[in-house]
Amino acid sequence: MSDKSASALAVPFLGVLASLQLIDPTVANTALVKAGAALHMQGATLALAASISTLAQAATVLLMGFLGDRLGRRKVLMGSLLLSIAGDGIALAAPGAALFLLGRALVGIGVGAVLALTFASVRCVSRPDQLGKALGLWNLLIIAGFIGGSLLGGVLADTSWRLALGLVPLIALLCLPLVPLLLPDMPANAALRADWPGLVSIALAMVLFLSGVSHAVSGFTAPQFLLPTLGGVAVFGVHLWIERRRQEPIFPVGLYGRGCFAAAIVSGIAWNFAQAVVQLQTSNFWQTVQRYSTSQVALAQLPLLICFAAGGVVAGRLMAPGRRTTQLMAGGILVLVLGLVLLAGVRADTPYASFVLPLLLVGTGLAFLSVPQSALFVQEAPQRYFGSVTAFRTTTGQLGFALGFAASGALVNGFGFASLRDRLLQLGATPEQIPALEAKVRAALSSGVLTHSHGAPSKAIEVITSSYASGLAGTMLVVALLVALLGAISLLLLVIGNQQRQLEA
Numbered sequence: 001m002s003d004k005s006a007s008a009l010a011v012p013f014l015g016v017l018a019s020l021q022l023i024d025p026t027v028a029n030t031a032l033v034k035a036g037a038a039l040h041m042q043g044a045t046l047a048l049a050a051s052i053s054t055l056a057q058a059a060t061v062l063l064m065g066f067l068g069d070r071l072g073r074r075k076v077l078m079g080s081l082l083l084s085i086a087g088d089g090i091a092l093a094a095p096g097a098a099l100f101l102l103g104r105a106l107v108g109i110g111v112g113a114v115l116a117l118t119f120a121s122v123r124c125v126s127r128p129d130q131l132g133k134a135l136g137l138w139n140l141l142i143i144a145g146f147i148g149g150s151l152l153g154g155v156l157a158d159t160s161w162r163l164a165l166g167l168v169p170l171i172a173l174l175c176l177p178l179v180p181l182l183l184p185d186m187p188a189n190a191a192l193r194a195d196w197p198g199l200v201s202i203a204l205a206m207v208l209f210l211s212g213v214s215h216a217v218s219g220f221t222a223p224q225f226l227l228p229t230l231g232g233v234a235v236f237g238v239h240l241w242i243e244r245r246r247q248e249p250i251f252p253v254g255l256y257g258r259g260c261f262a263a264a265i266v267s268g269i270a271w272n273f274a275q276a277v278v279q280l281q282t283s284n285f286w287q288t289v290q291r292y293s294t295s296q297v298a299l300a301q302l303p304l305l306i307c308f309a310a311g312g313v314v315a316g317r318l319m320a321p322g323r324r325t326t327q328l329m330a331g332g333i334l335v336l337v338l339g340l341v342l343l344a345g346v347r348a349d350t351p352y353a354s355f356v357l358p359l360l361l362v363g364t365g366l367a368f369l370s371v372p373q374s375a376l377f378v379q380e381a382p383q384r385y386f387g388s389v390t391a392f393r394t395t396t397g398q399l400g401f402a403l404g405f406a407a408s409g410a411l412v413n414g415f416g417f418a419s420l421r422d423r424l425l426q427l428g429a430t431p432e433q434i435p436a437l438e439a440k441v442r443a444a445l446s447s448g449v450l451t452h453s454h455g456a457p458s459k460a461i462e463v464i465t466s467s468y469a470s471g472l473a474g475t476m477l478v479v480a481l482l483v484a485l486l487g488a489i490s491l492l493l494l495v496i497g498n499q500q501r502q503l504e505a
Contacts, residue, residue: 010125011134013182014118015141017077017175020084021115022146024107024168025053027153030294031161038161041097051214052101053108058210058398059203062250064113065391066199068120072188073387074179077117081176084110085169092165107168116391123378123386124186135374136316139367143309147302154294189384198250201239206395208232209402216406251385251392259497263490264376265396267329270486271369272400274336277408277479278304278343278362282355285472289348303356304363311367325372326494332372333487336365340480348469369487404479411475 029050036046068076084107091103118138126134149167157164209232215224240256243249255261279301286292286300315328339361345354374393381389 007125009182010184011122011137012141013175013178014121014125015138016145016171017081018115018118018138019142019145019149020168020171021111022142023149023153023171024084024088024111026146026150027157027164027167028053028104028107030154030157031164034157034161035100035165039094039097039100041100045097045101049097049101049104051211053104053111054398054402055207055210056105056108057112058206058395060109061112061116061391061394062202062388063194063199064109065116065120065387065389066192066194066250067387068117068186068391069189069385069387070192070194073117073121073124073186074183075188077114077121077183078176078179080110080113080117081172081179082110083107084114084172085176086110088165088169092162092169111168112394116387116394119374119377119393120387120390121183121186125184131378132316132319132371132375133313134316135371135378136313139312139316139371139374140309143305143312147305151295151298154298192384193248195243195246195248195250197242198239198246201235201242202250202395205232205235205239206398208235210398213402213406216410220410251388252382255380255389258380259493259495259500260376261380261497263329263493263497264373264380264393266486266493267369267373267376267490268393268396269400269403270333270483270490271336271366271373272397273404273407273486274340274362274479274483275366276401276404277475278340278359280405281408281472281475282343282359285346285468288468300352300355301359304359304366307360307363308367308370311364312371315368315371319372319375325375326491326498328368328372329487329494330491332365332368333484333491334365335361336369337480337484337487339363339365340476340483344473344476344480346469346473346476350469408475408479411471411478 032046032050036042036049041049064076064080087103087106087108087110089103090106091100094100094103122134122138123131149171153164153167156167208228212225212227212229212232215222215228218224220226240253243253256265282301283297286297287294292300315332318324319328339358342358342361343355377390377393
């Protein structure tokens, strides 16, 4: 293969590799029900199996970004693919829960590193004046790979959960020999030294915080939410205190004071938060209220994903070095908020056609936020700390997605449970029946799962569907306001950042 051909294929190839980070948890969660039954996982063990890869990724992604700088990005990328293959290989062959958990933790480290390393590599395989276009194309291939991989994984999961877990290792194995053919040898900096106090403290902060927010549906005053969440925030404060005193930190703490870097963080939390809410709660709504199958839900979300992919290409082409970032992000925020407001009109009997326009707007808004946000991380990353700073984009995304997952579940529960007693009485339930029906409704609203089995109490089913629809509508309105607020803060930080750059110039 000629150098010219390899160069043209480098960015699309990086996008395909990065899509593994989206394919893996989607396929694993689809297969988890059967895997849990086969390996006798229940309760806390099953919950840990669902989250362990995310926690492992959160704890190690900055370390993997550092190793990319220290050892060479291409070498560490190949090692991360091998780790992903080994991890899912252990999980799919596991005879019991312990090895399954170990395998899933290794996969989380591997695919998280692949995402961070491919993002950092985009700059190395594209010209500076073409960075926006390259990031748009990278984003397009991520979504295309995710759509194809998740649909195929769903089909495999229907046959065998072990077969489904073999999909990501197969893709990684096919891509592995192409890495040295399509990607240049990116220089390593052997002079770098690991900042272990900083790496350990931020890993602990992320694990505690993500563990806490995953329990938000239990209530914002519940100990299982408050203790780890506040503990994570406290440990992050300790992390900042440590880093201010380090000669060679993970990356300079002063970056947090730069407007453009802070804007990248806030906007990254905003778009990941919105994406999590829309994808998770529309999926739950279609399954719980309108009884869609898993494959129907995947097809129903295609308008959002297609617009996210295509919109990223358009945003990348419109963006130029140092230009149009503010305009693109402002447009993305407006379109995203409009889509969320339209979703607030959802009712239990809303036809799918009424979802199409809001999903198109949400997908487009997400794209016009995502590409400039990615470019800001690249722009603000010092060369010496490039791997760690760009890996922090993944950390930001995890924070936003976890907050969206947790907050939306709690909001749907809260809005849906309002006036529940009155609804049950209107349906003819007696005061004696209400406690049992309320418990069933709360359980369904908390999990987003309702079995419409023959003989299920019709009153419970009717009130759950109406309550979930009401909860979703209220949630989307609150989320629209939160995203608008985060978007306004991002734009203000961008203005401050541009002023800082002018002063420095």
